[in-house]
Amino acid sequence: MATLKDVLRKIGAVKKTQQITKAMNMVAAAKLRGAQAKMENFRPYAGKFAEVIGSLSAHLNVEASPLLEQREVKNIELLLVTADRGLCGSFNGNLNNVAEKFLRAKGAEGVGTSLVCLGRKGRDYFRRRETNMRASHIDVMGRFDMSNAITIAQDLASRFIGGESDEVYVVSAHFISMAIQRPVTRKLLPISPEELGGPGETAGAAREYLYEPSPEQLISSLLPTHVNVQVYSAMLETSASEHAARMTAMDNASRNCKDLIRSLSLTYNKARQAAITRELMDIVGGAEALKK
Amino acid sequence: MADKLMLEVITPSRAVVREEVEMVVAPGEWGEFGALPNHAAYLTAIKLGELRYKVGNKTEYAIVSGGFAEIVADRATFLVTSAEKSHEVDIARALKAKERAEQRLQAVAAKREAIDVARAQAALQRALWRLKIAERAK
Numbered sequence: 104m105a106t107l108k109d110v111l112r113k114i115g116a117v118k119k120t121q122q123i124t125k126a127m128n129m130v131a132a133a134k135l136r137g138a139q140a141k142m143e144n145f146r147p148y149a150g151k152f153a154e155v156i157g158s159l160s161a162h163l164n165v166e167a168s169p170l171l172e173q174r175e176v177k178n179i180e181l182l183l184v185t186a187d188r189g190l191c192g193s194f195n196g197n198l199n200n201v202a203e204k205f206l207r208a209k210g211a212e213g214v215g216t217s218l219v220c221l222g223r224k225g226r227d228y229f230r231r232r233e234t235n236m237r238a239s240h241i242d243v244m245g246r247f248d249m250s251n252a253i254t255i256a257q258d259l260a261s262r263f264i265g266g267e268s269d270e271v272y273v274v275s276a277h278f279i280s281m282a283i284q285r286p287v288t289r290k291l292l293p294i295s296p297e298e299l300g301g302p303g304e305t306a307g308a309a310r311e312y313l314y315e316p317s318p319e320q321l322i323s324s325l326l327p328t329h330v331n332v333q334v335y336s337a338m339l340e341t342s343a344s345e346h347a348a349r350m351t352a353m354d355n356a357s358r359n360c361k362d363l364i365r366s367l368s369l370t371y372n373k374a375r376q377a378a379i380t381r382e383l384m385d386i387v388g389g390a391e392a393l394k395k
Numbered sequence: 396m397a398d399k400l401m402l403e404v405i406t407p408s409r410a411v412v413r414e415e416v417e418m419v420v421a422p423g424e425w426g427e428f429g430a431l432p433n434h435a436a437y438l439t440a441i442k443l444g445e446l447r448y449k450v451g452n453k454t455e456y457a458i459v460s461g462g463f464a465e466i467v468a469d470r471a472t473f474l475v476t477s478a479e480k481s482h483e484v485d486i487a488r489a490l491k492a493k494e495r496a497e498q499r500l501q502a503v504a505a506k507r508e509a510i511d512v513a514r515a516q517a518a519l520q521r522a523l524w525r526l527k528i529a530e531r532a533k
Contacts, residue, residue, distance in 0.1 A: 144409045151405065151474055155438065155465055249407040249476065312465075315439040316424055324440060325463065335407060 107378065110371040114364060121360035127190065128353035135346035142278075142339050152325075152332055158312070159322040168323040169264045170294050170330065178215040180237070180268035181206060182259060182291065182334070183229075184275035184341040185222035187244045191349035194276070194284065195224040198341075201286040202274045206234060217268065221255065221338070244342055252335035260330050263292045275337035276344035282351065284344035291333055294326060400432045402448055404459065404473045411478040412457060416448040419471055421464060430466050437466040441475060443520055445528055456481040456531040458524050481532035484525045493522035 183202045185195050202225065206216045220226040220239040229236055238258070243251045262268050271292040276284045314321055402419055404412040420429040422444025430437070441464050446457045462475030496519035503512050 141408070145407050147403075147410060148405045148407050148474060151465070151472055155463065155474070159438075253476075312436045312438040315437070318438075321438065321440060321463070328462075332407075 107371065107374050110367060110374060114367045114371065117360050117363050117367065121357055121364070124353045124356040124360060128350055128357060131191075131346045131349040131353060135343060135350060138339065138343040138346055142343055145336065145339060149332055149336055152328070156322070156325060156329060159318055159325070168294075168326045170260060170292060170326045173293050174266075174269045176214055176269045178217065178268050179209055179270045179272065180217050180219060180259065180262065182219045182221060182255070182271065182273045182275075182337075183225040184273065184337050185220070185225035185228075186341070186345040187223040187242060188345075188349075189224060190352065191345055192352035192355075194345060194348035194352075195222075195228075198274060198276060198286045199225060199228045201288060202229075203232070205272070205274065205288055219255070219259065222341070244338070244345070247338055247342075249331070249335055252338055253331045256331045256334040257327070259334075260292065260327060268292075273333070273337050276341045278340045278344045278347065281347050284348055289333075289337075291330060294329060398432055399469065400430065400434075401470045402473075403471070404446070404457065404475065404478045406475055406478050411480065412448070414450065416450050418449040420447040421459065421473065422446070423464075430471055432469050434466045434468070434471075436468070437464075439464055441473060443517075443524055445524065445531075446473070446478070456528050458484065458528045460521065479525070479528075481528045484529040484532070486526065486529045489522045489525035489529065492518060493526065496522060 181202060183198065185198045189195060202218070206218065209216050215235075217235045217237045218229060219237055220229060220241075222244050223241040226236070226239040226241060240251070240255060259268075259271050263271055270290065273289050273291050274286060275289075277287040278284055312318075399415040399417060400419060402412055402414060402416045403410060418429060418431055420427060422442050424440035424442060427444070428439070441459055441462045443460045444458075446459045448455050448457075457478055457480045459473060459475045459478045462473060464471065464473045466472075496515050499515040500512070500519065503515070
Protein backbone atom coordinates (compact mmCIF):
# COMPACT_ATOMS: atom_id res chain seq x y z
CA MET A 104 0.00 0.00 0.00
CA ALA A 105 1.28 3.41 -1.02
CA THR A 106 1.99 5.83 1.73
CA LEU A 107 -0.16 8.90 2.25
CA LYS A 108 2.48 11.23 0.93
CA ASP A 109 2.96 9.25 -2.28
CA VAL A 110 -0.73 9.31 -3.06
CA LEU A 111 -0.94 13.00 -2.34
CA ARG A 112 1.95 13.69 -4.68
CA LYS A 113 0.34 11.63 -7.40
CA ILE A 114 -2.93 13.53 -7.05
CA GLY A 115 -1.01 16.79 -7.42
CA ALA A 116 0.69 15.52 -10.58
CA VAL A 117 -2.56 14.41 -12.17
CA LYS A 118 -4.18 17.73 -11.31
CA LYS A 119 -1.40 19.57 -13.09
CA THR A 120 -1.78 17.34 -16.13
CA GLN A 121 -5.46 18.07 -16.11
CA GLN A 122 -4.77 21.81 -16.10
CA ILE A 123 -2.58 21.40 -19.16
CA THR A 124 -5.08 19.29 -21.07
CA LYS A 125 -7.86 21.73 -20.21
CA ALA A 126 -5.79 24.65 -21.44
CA MET A 127 -4.94 22.81 -24.64
CA ASN A 128 -8.59 22.06 -25.15
CA MET A 129 -9.42 25.75 -24.94
CA VAL A 130 -6.58 26.75 -27.23
CA ALA A 131 -7.71 24.16 -29.77
CA ALA A 132 -11.26 25.50 -29.52
CA ALA A 133 -10.07 29.04 -30.25
CA LYS A 134 -7.92 27.87 -33.17
CA LEU A 135 -10.76 25.80 -34.52
CA ARG A 136 -12.93 28.89 -34.61
CA GLY A 137 -10.19 30.65 -36.59
CA ALA A 138 -9.91 27.78 -39.03
CA GLN A 139 -13.66 27.57 -39.41
CA ALA A 140 -13.86 31.30 -40.04
CA LYS A 141 -11.30 30.86 -42.82
CA MET A 142 -13.38 28.07 -44.25
CA GLU A 143 -16.47 30.27 -44.08
CA ASN A 144 -14.67 33.08 -45.89
CA PHE A 145 -13.37 30.77 -48.54
CA ARG A 146 -16.67 29.05 -49.22
CA PRO A 147 -18.24 31.78 -51.40
CA TYR A 148 -15.09 31.87 -53.53
CA ALA A 149 -14.90 28.12 -53.91
CA GLY A 150 -18.63 27.81 -54.55
CA LYS A 151 -18.73 30.47 -57.23
CA PHE A 152 -15.56 29.13 -58.76
CA ALA A 153 -16.98 25.62 -59.05
CA GLU A 154 -20.13 27.07 -60.60
CA VAL A 155 -18.27 29.00 -63.27
CA ILE A 156 -15.93 26.14 -64.08
CA GLY A 157 -18.94 23.85 -64.28
CA SER A 158 -20.65 26.10 -66.76
CA LEU A 159 -17.47 26.30 -68.82
CA SER A 160 -16.80 22.59 -68.73
CA ALA A 161 -19.02 22.08 -71.79
CA HIS A 162 -16.32 23.86 -73.77
CA LEU A 163 -13.61 21.63 -72.46
CA ASN A 164 -11.42 19.64 -74.76
CA VAL A 165 -8.34 17.72 -73.82
CA GLU A 166 -6.01 19.93 -75.84
CA ALA A 167 -7.17 23.02 -73.98
CA SER A 168 -4.68 22.69 -71.18
CA PRO A 169 -1.72 20.44 -70.32
CA LEU A 170 -3.35 19.90 -66.93
CA LEU A 171 -6.00 17.71 -68.57
CA GLU A 172 -3.64 15.35 -70.33
CA GLN A 173 -4.16 11.67 -69.50
CA ARG A 174 -0.97 9.69 -69.81
CA GLU A 175 0.12 6.16 -69.17
CA VAL A 176 0.89 6.11 -65.47
CA LYS A 177 4.55 5.50 -64.75
CA ASN A 178 5.14 7.87 -61.88
CA ILE A 179 2.74 9.29 -59.38
CA GLU A 180 3.13 11.97 -56.80
CA LEU A 181 1.31 12.22 -53.52
CA LEU A 182 0.68 15.35 -51.52
CA LEU A 183 0.15 14.43 -47.89
CA VAL A 184 -1.43 17.09 -45.73
CA THR A 185 -1.02 16.55 -41.98
CA ALA A 186 -0.81 18.67 -38.87
CA ASP A 187 2.38 20.22 -37.58
CA ARG A 188 1.71 19.17 -34.03
CA GLY A 189 0.72 16.03 -32.24
CA LEU A 190 -1.51 15.39 -29.23
CA CYS A 191 -4.61 15.17 -31.32
CA GLY A 192 -5.49 11.51 -30.94
CA SER A 193 -5.12 9.28 -33.95
CA PHE A 194 -5.54 12.16 -36.41
CA ASN A 195 -2.02 12.22 -37.88
CA GLY A 196 -1.61 8.48 -37.53
CA ASN A 197 -4.70 7.87 -39.64
CA LEU A 198 -3.50 10.20 -42.37
CA ASN A 199 -0.05 8.64 -42.40
CA ASN A 200 -1.52 5.14 -42.56
CA VAL A 201 -3.71 6.02 -45.51
CA ALA A 202 -0.77 7.59 -47.32
CA GLU A 203 1.53 4.68 -46.60
CA LYS A 204 -1.01 2.11 -47.79
CA PHE A 205 -1.64 4.16 -50.90
CA LEU A 206 2.06 4.43 -51.73
CA ARG A 207 2.61 0.74 -51.09
CA ALA A 208 -0.33 -0.24 -53.31
CA LYS A 209 0.96 1.97 -56.11
CA GLY A 210 4.48 0.67 -55.61
CA ALA A 211 3.21 -2.92 -55.89
CA GLU A 212 1.73 -2.04 -59.27
CA GLY A 213 5.20 -1.09 -60.40
CA VAL A 214 4.50 2.61 -60.45
CA GLY A 215 7.19 4.99 -59.31
CA THR A 216 6.09 7.08 -56.35
CA SER A 217 7.21 10.30 -54.80
CA LEU A 218 5.88 12.19 -51.84
CA VAL A 219 5.40 15.81 -50.92
CA CYS A 220 4.66 16.41 -47.25
CA LEU A 221 2.78 19.35 -45.94
CA GLY A 222 2.92 19.42 -42.17
CA ARG A 223 5.59 18.23 -39.79
CA LYS A 224 3.95 15.04 -38.58
CA GLY A 225 3.78 13.50 -42.04
CA ARG A 226 7.34 14.45 -42.78
CA ASP A 227 8.65 13.00 -39.53
CA TYR A 228 6.78 9.76 -40.12
CA PHE A 229 7.99 9.21 -43.66
CA ARG A 230 11.51 10.42 -43.02
CA ARG A 231 12.09 7.26 -41.05
CA ARG A 232 10.70 5.07 -43.80
CA GLU A 233 11.77 4.11 -47.26
CA THR A 234 9.93 6.60 -49.34
CA ASN A 235 11.01 8.98 -51.99
CA MET A 236 10.20 12.26 -50.29
CA ARG A 237 10.77 15.01 -52.77
CA ALA A 238 9.83 18.03 -50.73
CA SER A 239 8.32 18.95 -47.42
CA HIS A 240 6.72 22.10 -46.16
CA ILE A 241 6.50 22.54 -42.44
CA ASP A 242 5.20 25.28 -40.19
CA VAL A 243 2.71 26.42 -42.78
CA MET A 244 -0.41 24.83 -41.33
CA GLY A 245 -0.83 27.29 -38.50
CA ARG A 246 -0.97 30.57 -40.36
CA PHE A 247 -1.24 29.81 -44.03
CA ASP A 248 -3.03 31.84 -46.60
CA MET A 249 -3.78 31.22 -50.22
CA SER A 250 -0.24 32.12 -51.32
CA ASN A 251 1.27 29.04 -49.63
CA ALA A 252 -1.28 26.87 -51.35
CA ILE A 253 -0.47 28.50 -54.69
CA THR A 254 3.26 27.87 -54.30
CA ILE A 255 2.69 24.20 -53.53
CA ALA A 256 0.03 23.70 -56.18
CA GLN A 257 2.14 25.34 -58.87
CA ASP A 258 5.09 23.18 -57.94
CA LEU A 259 2.95 20.04 -58.30
CA ALA A 260 1.45 21.28 -61.54
CA SER A 261 4.78 22.15 -63.14
CA ARG A 262 6.12 18.67 -62.36
CA PHE A 263 3.02 17.19 -63.90
CA ILE A 264 3.33 19.32 -67.02
CA GLY A 265 7.03 18.53 -67.21
CA GLY A 266 6.15 14.82 -67.31
CA GLU A 267 7.93 13.96 -64.10
CA SER A 268 4.70 12.72 -62.59
CA ASP A 269 1.77 11.29 -64.53
CA GLU A 270 -0.82 11.51 -61.78
CA VAL A 271 -0.98 13.58 -58.63
CA TYR A 272 -3.02 12.62 -55.57
CA VAL A 273 -3.82 14.35 -52.32
CA VAL A 274 -4.31 12.71 -48.94
CA SER A 275 -5.92 15.06 -46.47
CA ALA A 276 -8.54 15.12 -43.76
CA HIS A 277 -12.18 15.66 -44.58
CA PHE A 278 -14.01 17.67 -41.95
CA ILE A 279 -17.38 16.00 -41.52
CA SER A 280 -18.29 17.26 -38.07
CA MET A 281 -16.73 18.20 -34.78
CA ALA A 282 -16.57 14.53 -33.85
CA ILE A 283 -15.75 12.95 -37.20
CA GLN A 284 -12.82 13.69 -39.45
CA ARG A 285 -11.88 11.19 -42.07
CA PRO A 286 -8.78 10.88 -44.22
CA VAL A 287 -9.58 11.03 -47.92
CA THR A 288 -7.56 10.38 -51.04
CA ARG A 289 -8.36 12.46 -54.09
CA LYS A 290 -6.91 12.75 -57.52
CA LEU A 291 -5.63 16.24 -58.19
CA LEU A 292 -4.12 15.86 -61.65
CA PRO A 293 -4.91 15.28 -64.43
CA ILE A 294 -8.14 17.15 -63.97
CA SER A 295 -11.04 15.04 -65.15
CA PRO A 296 -13.73 16.98 -67.01
CA GLU A 297 -16.55 14.98 -65.37
CA GLU A 298 -15.41 16.15 -62.00
CA LEU A 299 -15.58 19.80 -63.02
CA GLY A 300 -19.13 19.62 -64.32
CA GLY A 301 -20.49 18.97 -60.86
CA PRO A 302 -23.54 20.65 -59.38
CA GLY A 303 -22.95 23.87 -61.29
CA GLU A 304 -23.51 22.30 -64.67
CA THR A 305 -27.25 22.42 -64.92
CA ALA A 306 -27.43 25.98 -63.67
CA GLY A 307 -24.68 27.10 -66.01
CA ALA A 308 -25.91 25.33 -69.11
CA ALA A 309 -29.15 27.25 -69.00
CA ARG A 310 -27.30 30.54 -69.39
CA GLU A 311 -25.74 31.85 -72.54
CA TYR A 312 -22.73 33.90 -71.67
CA LEU A 313 -20.74 36.37 -73.66
CA TYR A 314 -17.21 35.17 -73.21
CA GLU A 315 -14.10 37.24 -73.29
CA PRO A 316 -11.66 35.88 -74.37
CA SER A 317 -13.02 32.67 -75.89
CA PRO A 318 -14.39 30.06 -73.48
CA GLU A 319 -11.55 27.70 -74.43
CA GLN A 320 -8.95 30.27 -73.46
CA LEU A 321 -10.87 31.23 -70.38
CA ILE A 322 -11.08 27.73 -69.03
CA SER A 323 -7.45 26.94 -69.73
CA SER A 324 -6.47 29.99 -67.72
CA LEU A 325 -8.84 29.00 -64.93
CA LEU A 326 -7.63 25.42 -64.58
CA PRO A 327 -4.40 26.27 -62.76
CA THR A 328 -6.50 28.24 -60.31
CA HIS A 329 -8.70 25.19 -59.93
CA VAL A 330 -5.65 23.25 -58.72
CA ASN A 331 -4.80 26.05 -56.29
CA VAL A 332 -8.33 26.03 -54.94
CA GLN A 333 -8.21 22.26 -54.45
CA VAL A 334 -4.94 22.43 -52.53
CA TYR A 335 -6.08 25.37 -50.45
CA SER A 336 -9.33 23.73 -49.47
CA ALA A 337 -7.44 20.54 -48.54
CA MET A 338 -5.25 22.65 -46.26
CA LEU A 339 -8.20 24.42 -44.70
CA GLU A 340 -10.10 21.22 -44.05
CA THR A 341 -7.08 19.48 -42.58
CA SER A 342 -6.39 22.40 -40.31
CA ALA A 343 -9.97 22.55 -39.05
CA SER A 344 -9.98 18.78 -38.60
CA GLU A 345 -6.73 18.90 -36.67
CA HIS A 346 -8.11 21.35 -34.13
CA ALA A 347 -11.37 19.47 -33.82
CA ALA A 348 -9.45 16.22 -33.28
CA ARG A 349 -7.28 17.88 -30.66
CA MET A 350 -10.30 19.24 -28.86
CA THR A 351 -11.82 15.79 -28.67
CA ALA A 352 -8.54 14.22 -27.57
CA MET A 353 -7.98 16.84 -24.87
CA ASP A 354 -11.55 16.52 -23.70
CA ASN A 355 -11.02 12.80 -23.24
CA ALA A 356 -7.73 13.38 -21.48
CA SER A 357 -9.31 15.86 -19.05
CA ARG A 358 -12.07 13.38 -18.32
CA ASN A 359 -9.55 10.61 -17.71
CA CYS A 360 -7.68 12.89 -15.33
CA LYS A 361 -10.88 13.51 -13.43
CA ASP A 362 -11.52 9.77 -13.08
CA LEU A 363 -7.97 9.22 -11.99
CA ILE A 364 -8.20 11.96 -9.37
CA ARG A 365 -11.40 10.48 -8.04
CA SER A 366 -9.96 7.00 -7.62
CA LEU A 367 -6.73 8.39 -6.15
CA SER A 368 -8.68 10.50 -3.65
CA LEU A 369 -10.52 7.37 -2.62
CA THR A 370 -7.24 5.55 -2.06
CA TYR A 371 -5.93 8.53 -0.18
CA ASN A 372 -8.95 8.75 2.13
CA LYS A 373 -8.89 5.04 2.78
CA ALA A 374 -5.21 5.17 3.67
CA ARG A 375 -5.81 8.20 5.88
CA GLN A 376 -8.63 6.48 7.76
CA ALA A 377 -6.58 3.34 8.14
CA ALA A 378 -3.79 5.39 9.65
CA ILE A 379 -6.20 7.12 12.08
CA THR A 380 -7.69 3.81 13.11
CA ARG A 381 -4.25 2.39 13.66
CA GLU A 382 -3.29 5.32 15.83
CA LEU A 383 -6.46 5.06 17.89
CA MET A 384 -5.82 1.37 18.43
CA ASP A 385 -2.36 2.24 19.68
CA ILE A 386 -3.67 4.86 22.09
CA VAL A 387 -6.46 2.63 23.36
CA GLY A 388 -4.07 -0.28 23.69
CA GLY A 389 -1.63 1.92 25.62
CA ALA A 390 -4.36 3.22 27.96
CA GLU A 391 -5.59 -0.32 28.64
CA ALA A 392 -2.07 -1.39 29.50
CA LEU A 393 -1.63 1.50 31.97
CA LYS A 394 -4.85 0.62 33.79
CA LYS A 395 -3.57 -2.76 34.78
CA MET B 396 -36.16 45.26 -63.77
CA ALA B 397 -33.58 46.19 -61.27
CA ASP B 398 -31.94 49.57 -61.39
CA LYS B 399 -29.08 48.50 -59.17
CA LEU B 400 -26.28 46.07 -59.63
CA MET B 401 -25.29 43.77 -56.78
CA LEU B 402 -21.51 43.97 -56.77
CA GLU B 403 -19.49 41.30 -55.03
CA VAL B 404 -15.71 41.20 -55.00
CA ILE B 405 -14.59 37.95 -53.45
CA THR B 406 -11.06 36.82 -52.66
CA PRO B 407 -10.10 33.49 -51.12
CA SER B 408 -9.78 35.07 -47.69
CA ARG B 409 -12.77 37.41 -47.57
CA ALA B 410 -15.47 39.29 -49.42
CA VAL B 411 -14.00 42.74 -50.04
CA VAL B 412 -17.01 44.48 -51.51
CA ARG B 413 -20.62 43.47 -51.19
CA GLU B 414 -23.03 46.27 -52.00
CA GLU B 415 -25.57 47.58 -54.44
CA VAL B 416 -24.03 49.87 -57.01
CA GLU B 417 -25.24 51.77 -60.03
CA MET B 418 -22.31 51.08 -62.26
CA VAL B 419 -19.05 49.21 -62.23
CA VAL B 420 -15.98 49.65 -64.43
CA ALA B 421 -13.36 46.92 -64.35
CA PRO B 422 -10.12 45.95 -66.12
CA GLY B 423 -11.03 43.05 -68.39
CA GLU B 424 -8.64 40.88 -70.32
CA TRP B 425 -9.30 42.88 -73.49
CA GLY B 426 -9.40 46.28 -71.87
CA GLU B 427 -11.59 48.12 -69.49
CA PHE B 428 -15.30 47.47 -69.56
CA GLY B 429 -18.27 48.98 -67.79
CA ALA B 430 -21.37 47.21 -66.61
CA LEU B 431 -24.74 48.69 -65.81
CA PRO B 432 -27.74 46.89 -64.33
CA ASN B 433 -29.40 44.39 -66.67
CA HIS B 434 -26.20 43.61 -68.43
CA ALA B 435 -26.15 40.56 -70.70
CA ALA B 436 -24.64 37.45 -69.16
CA TYR B 437 -20.93 37.98 -69.43
CA LEU B 438 -17.91 36.04 -68.31
CA THR B 439 -14.46 37.52 -68.58
CA ALA B 440 -10.95 37.24 -67.28
CA ILE B 441 -9.81 40.11 -65.10
CA LYS B 442 -6.30 41.46 -65.02
CA LEU B 443 -4.54 43.64 -62.51
CA GLY B 444 -5.97 47.12 -62.37
CA GLU B 445 -8.47 49.54 -61.00
CA LEU B 446 -12.06 48.73 -60.24
CA ARG B 447 -14.44 51.68 -60.07
CA TYR B 448 -17.99 51.57 -58.89
CA LYS B 449 -20.61 54.19 -58.38
CA VAL B 450 -22.84 54.31 -55.31
CA GLY B 451 -25.19 57.28 -55.41
CA ASN B 452 -23.07 60.27 -56.35
CA LYS B 453 -19.87 58.81 -55.03
CA THR B 454 -17.35 56.82 -56.97
CA GLU B 455 -15.37 54.24 -55.06
CA TYR B 456 -12.08 52.73 -56.12
CA ALA B 457 -10.45 49.40 -55.45
CA ILE B 458 -7.52 47.43 -56.75
CA VAL B 459 -8.12 43.97 -58.13
CA SER B 460 -5.57 41.45 -59.32
CA GLY B 461 -5.96 38.51 -61.65
CA GLY B 462 -9.13 36.49 -61.67
CA PHE B 463 -12.41 36.56 -63.49
CA ALA B 464 -15.83 38.14 -63.33
CA GLU B 465 -19.30 36.88 -63.97
CA ILE B 466 -22.04 39.34 -64.74
CA VAL B 467 -25.61 38.13 -64.87
CA ALA B 468 -28.48 40.63 -65.11
CA ASP B 469 -28.30 42.43 -61.77
CA ARG B 470 -25.35 40.67 -60.21
CA ALA B 471 -21.66 41.25 -60.81
CA THR B 472 -19.36 38.76 -59.12
CA PHE B 473 -15.61 39.20 -59.22
CA LEU B 474 -13.42 36.31 -58.15
CA VAL B 475 -9.89 37.58 -57.79
CA THR B 476 -6.73 36.49 -55.98
CA SER B 477 -6.51 39.77 -54.12
CA ALA B 478 -8.46 42.99 -53.79
CA GLU B 479 -8.33 46.07 -51.61
CA LYS B 480 -10.48 49.14 -51.38
CA SER B 481 -8.64 52.40 -51.95
CA HIS B 482 -8.54 53.32 -48.26
CA GLU B 483 -7.38 49.86 -47.26
CA VAL B 484 -4.18 49.96 -49.29
CA ASP B 485 -1.09 49.81 -47.13
CA ILE B 486 0.95 52.62 -48.67
CA ALA B 487 4.15 51.96 -46.73
CA ARG B 488 4.08 48.34 -47.80
CA ALA B 489 3.41 49.24 -51.40
CA LEU B 490 6.29 51.72 -51.42
CA LYS B 491 8.62 49.10 -50.01
CA ALA B 492 7.44 46.56 -52.55
CA LYS B 493 8.01 49.08 -55.33
CA GLU B 494 11.55 49.78 -54.16
CA ARG B 495 12.36 46.11 -53.84
CA ALA B 496 11.03 45.33 -57.30
CA GLU B 497 12.93 48.24 -58.84
CA GLN B 498 16.14 47.12 -57.20
CA ARG B 499 15.64 43.63 -58.51
CA LEU B 500 15.03 44.86 -62.01
CA GLN B 501 18.12 47.04 -61.87
CA ALA B 502 20.14 44.08 -60.68
CA VAL B 503 18.88 42.14 -63.67
CA ALA B 504 19.72 44.99 -66.02
CA ALA B 505 23.23 45.10 -64.60
CA LYS B 506 23.41 41.30 -64.97
CA ARG B 507 24.44 40.95 -61.38
CA GLU B 508 21.80 38.46 -60.49
CA ALA B 509 19.78 35.94 -62.37
CA ILE B 510 16.28 36.27 -61.02
CA ASP B 511 12.79 35.97 -62.28
CA VAL B 512 12.23 39.11 -64.31
CA ALA B 513 8.58 38.42 -64.92
CA ARG B 514 7.95 38.08 -61.22
CA ALA B 515 9.75 41.28 -60.34
CA GLN B 516 7.86 43.14 -63.03
CA ALA B 517 4.55 41.77 -61.81
CA ALA B 518 5.43 42.84 -58.28
CA LEU B 519 6.31 46.31 -59.53
CA GLN B 520 3.05 46.58 -61.41
CA ARG B 521 1.08 45.56 -58.35
CA ALA B 522 2.91 48.10 -56.21
CA LEU B 523 2.36 50.90 -58.74
CA TRP B 524 -1.35 50.15 -59.01
CA ARG B 525 -1.68 50.05 -55.25
CA LEU B 526 -0.08 53.47 -54.93
CA LYS B 527 -2.23 54.88 -57.69
CA ILE B 528 -5.40 53.63 -56.07
CA ALA B 529 -4.35 54.73 -52.60
CA GLU B 530 -3.99 58.19 -54.14
CA ARG B 531 -7.67 58.04 -55.10
CA ALA B 532 -8.73 57.74 -51.49
CA LYS B 533 -7.46 61.24 -50.78
